[in-house]
Amino acid sequence: MTTTRASTDHDVIVDADGHVCEPGDLWERGLPEGMRDRGIRLRWNEATGYDECFIEDRIATDRGLVGLGNAGESFEEFGKGRHYEDLNPAGFDPHERVKVLDSEGIDLSVMYPGMGLKLGGILDPELAVWSCKVYNDWIAEWCAAAPDRLKGVGALPMQDPPEAAREARRIRDLGLVGTFCRPNAYNDRPFHHRSYTPVWEALEETGLPLGLHIAGLPDMPGASRALLHLMAPGTHHALIPVIDQQMTLSNLVYGGVLEEHPTLKVAVLESGGGWIAHWMDRLNEFEESYGWATAPMTMRAEDYFRRQCWISFDPGERTPGPLAALVGGDRFIWASDFPHSDAKYPGVVDELREHNGQLPDEDRRGLFGLNALDMYGLPRPT
Amino acid sequence: MAFVVVAGVTLAACAGGGGDGGANRPVEPGAREIEVSADSFSYDPEEISVDAGEDVAIVLTSDDIFHDFVVDKDGGHVVGANGEETRRGGLRLDKPGDYTFYCSVSGHRSAGMEGTLVVAE
Numbered sequence: 289m290t291t292t293r294a295s296t297d298h299d300v301i302v303d304a305d306g307h308v309c310e311p312g313d314l315w316e317r318g319l320p321e322g323m324r325d326r327g328i329r330l331r332w333n334e335a336t337g338y339d340e341c342f343i344e345d346r347i348a349t350d351r352g353l354v355g356l357g358n359a360g361e362s363f364e365e366f367g368k369g370r371h372y373e374d375l376n377p378a379g380f381d382p383h384e385r386v387k388v389l390d391s392e393g394i395d396l397s398v399m400y401p402g403m404g405l406k407l408g409g410i411l412d413p414e415l416a417v418w419s420c421k422v423y424n425d426w427i428a429e430w431c432a433a434a435p436d437r438l439k440g441v442g443a444l445p446m447q448d449p450p451e452a453a454r455e456a457r458r459i460r461d462l463g464l465v466g467t468f469c470r471p472n473a474y475n476d477r478p479f480h481h482r483s484y485t486p487v488w489e490a491l492e493e494t495g496l497p498l499g500l501h502i503a504g505l506p507d508m509p510g511a512s513r514a515l516l517h518l519m520a521p522g523t524h525h526a527l528i529p530v531i532d533q534q535m536t537l538s539n540l541v542y543g544g545v546l547e548e549h550p551t552l553k554v555a556v557l558e559s560g561g562g563w564i565a566h567w568m569d570r571l572n573e574f575e576e577s578y579g580w581a582t583a584p585m586t587m588r589a590e591d592y593f594r595r596q597c598w599i600s601f602d603p604g605e606r607t608p609g610p611l612a613a614l615v616g617g618d619r620f621i622w623a624s625d626f627p628h629s630d631a632k633y634p635g636v637v638d639e640l641r642e643h644n645g646q647l648p649d650e651d652r653r654g655l656f657g658l659n660a661l662d663m664y665g666l667p668r669p670t
Numbered sequence: 671m672a673f674v675v676v677a678g679v680t681l682a683a684c685a686g687g688g689g690d691g692g693a694n695r696p697v698e699p700g701a702r703e704i705e706v707s708a709d710s711f712s713y714d715p716e717e718i719s720v721d722a723g724e725d726v727a728i729v730l731t732s733d734d735i736f737h738d739f740v741v742d743k744d745g746g747h748v749v750g751a752n753g754e755e756t757r758r759g760g761l762r763l764d765k766p767g768d769y770t771f772y773c774s775v776s777g778h779r780s781a782g783m784e785g786t787l788v789v790a791e
Contacts, residue, residue: 482711482782543781544710580753581775583710584734 300669301637302657303389303397305501305557305600305623308430308440309357309379310403310423312339312372318422319415326412327419328403330372339372341403344415348406348507355629356402363629379627382433388626389437393637395657397624398664399431399440400468400501400557408470409507413448420445420455428462439664441466441499446474449483453490460494465664466555467491471500471536472508479536480543480583488549497553497598497663500536502529511535525630529559534567537597541571544583546592554597555663558625561599562607565614568593594619598663601655603632603640608655609647617651621660694749697760698725705729708737708751708773711781719788722766731756740774741787743767747774766791 311317315327326344330353333340341349354367357375377384379402389397401407404423410416420443427440442459444452446469459467477483491498504525506513511531516524533556540546540554556564571589575582587595594616600623601608608620622640625631632639644655661668704726707714720726730739730749738750739759748771749759763769772784 477782478780480711480777480781539777543777580736581777582735583781 299653300657300661301393301395301640302621302660303394303624303626303636304555304621304660304663305499306385306397306399306626307356307379307402307628308399308427309372309375309627310401310426311380312403314403314426315419315422318426319418323415323418326415327422328406332371337368338366341406343406343409343507344411348409348505353403357627358629359625359627359631359633361629376627382430382438386434386437392624392626392634394624396437396439396661396666397626398465398660399427399438400499401427401443404443404468405470405501405503406505406507407443408446408472408474408503409505410447411475413445413451413475416445416447417451417455419443421458424455424459424462424464428464431464439465439666441468442496443467444469444487444498446470446484446487449485449487453486456487456490456494456496460496464496465666466497466499468499468501470503470508470510471532471556472510474508476509478539478543480539480545484545485548488545488552491553492549492551495551495553495665497555499555499557500533501557502532502559504528530563533557533559534563537567537593538571538589541585541589541592542575542578542582544585546596547583547585547587550596552596553663555621556597556599557623558600560605561601561620562605562611564593564599564619565611568615590615598659603636604643606643608644609651612647612651617647617654618659618662620651620655621663622655693747694757694759695746695761697727697758698762701725701727701760703727703729703758705731706739707731707733708739708783709733710735710737711773711778711783713739713771713773713783713785716785717788718771718785719790720761720763722789722791723762723764725760725762727758728761729756729758736775737773737778737783738775739771742770742772744769763787763789765789 312330316324316329319327329342330339338351339353352366353372354370357379378388424442431438431440442464444467446452511528568590598619600621624636728749730751732751735753739748748761749757751757766789769787771787772779
């Protein structure tokens with residue numbers, strides 16, 4: 289297929305975190321027969337006017353699935369009356385997606401799950417392992433429709449760390465460029481639990497980054513489950529991602545994971561980026577008071593981040609410029625979040641340029657695309 | 671005033687937060703010694719066997735930072751040791767069964783720092 293680069297300047301534009309809309313029956317078709325009635329599945333509720341998402345024996349989402357694919361449209365009443373399958377075709381179809389990349393001026397987009405964001409909420413480890421396999425096989429094939437423009441990350445079944453380690457190696461073999469999991473405690477074990485060691489070792493071996501991506505759902509231990517009942521309308525998605533990501537990143541540092549695994553790459557996604565400098569200062573400071581309790585650390589918290597982490601900014605954030613000198617401009621990436629309801633569409637690259645086009649050349653090129661290429665192990669343009 | 675939370679017990683920050691999470695239990699004369707090493711975040715060994723009613727001494731060596739040895743159900747802090755120190759604490763359980771021992775320093779148990787104490791009849 290013809291791949292057209294729409295950018296008219298010399299900056300390569302890489303969307304580090306876009307999303308797909310999986311077929312509604314992906315897992316019902318792909319799972320082993322004995323698991324199909326427990327995997328992710330959709331049912332239309334005529335009485336409520338919403339698609340409902342079921343996982344195992346419970347309802348995972350009773351409304352709002354429209355938000356997975358209605359970028360640029362109203363999300364009033366959570367899209368009542370609209371079917372999941374009628375969402376933006378660019379979420380479902382890789383060819384349609386390339387058209388959007390062209391019109392938006394994006395050279396390459398790295399794909400994260402849509403409904404697959406719920407994979408972390410699966411309690412049965414065996415079901416989780418198979419569900420991730422189904423997704424990973426599918427996303428590899430989806431991106432293969434336009435390999436120069438579409439890249440995918442694979443889902444890790446962190447419910448079973450040894451299997452997640454095996455799946456990480458298979459993700460590499462599928463040609464995917466990264467991995468994904470939720471920044472939440474799988475089966476009540478946060479990521480500084482030593483049971484995850486095989487996963488970190490596999491990710492170091494493969495060079496695949498760990499993409500920490502929120503779902504903003506109370507289906508796993510974390511901020512949403514603990515705090516949702518205390519939150520004013522509209523605040524949930526503004527705050528929950530930040531809380532979960534700050535805690536998970538802090539756990540990786542104070543819990544010794546980044547000390548023990550110096551080549552583990554970590555991407556902090558969809559929580560904005562402007563908080564990272566404050567986080568650095570705070571964890572540097574509290575290590576002085578609490579270093580007696582943390583895992584042994586040979587560096588300051590900020591140095592671990594600079595060594596092996598990246599953070600994704602929303603295109604409308606104004607802080608990449610002021611923070612580049614403090615944090616390291618080579619650590620910054622950006623994401624469209626397309627086709628989710630909170631994505632800027634159309635005009636995401638215009639917004640990115642509006643707020644960050646004035647950065648010094650090196651920082652701008654890094655933020656706009658080169659840092660993401662480096663993080664995902666992709667070649668820079670010659 | 672800032673507060674420090676360690677294993678559900680709230681201490682004032684100005685009182686510090688390092689050192690023992692509680693006094694080490696006295697050891698009965700003649701108690702069988704069981705050596706346990708601790709580092710972030712595991713014990714060695716992870717399974718210990720004692721007889722019901724037997725007096726033992728947990729000889730805890732913390733390899734890196736402060737760790738302690740707390741037994742659930744019994745609800746007891748047995749012994750704590752600062753990094754590169756060895757300390758002894760007495761333990762006697764009269765009821766047979768499986769107990770969990772763990773490190774009560776905030777975040778250590780959630781990192782996997784626990785083991786099984788098997789009390790045989």
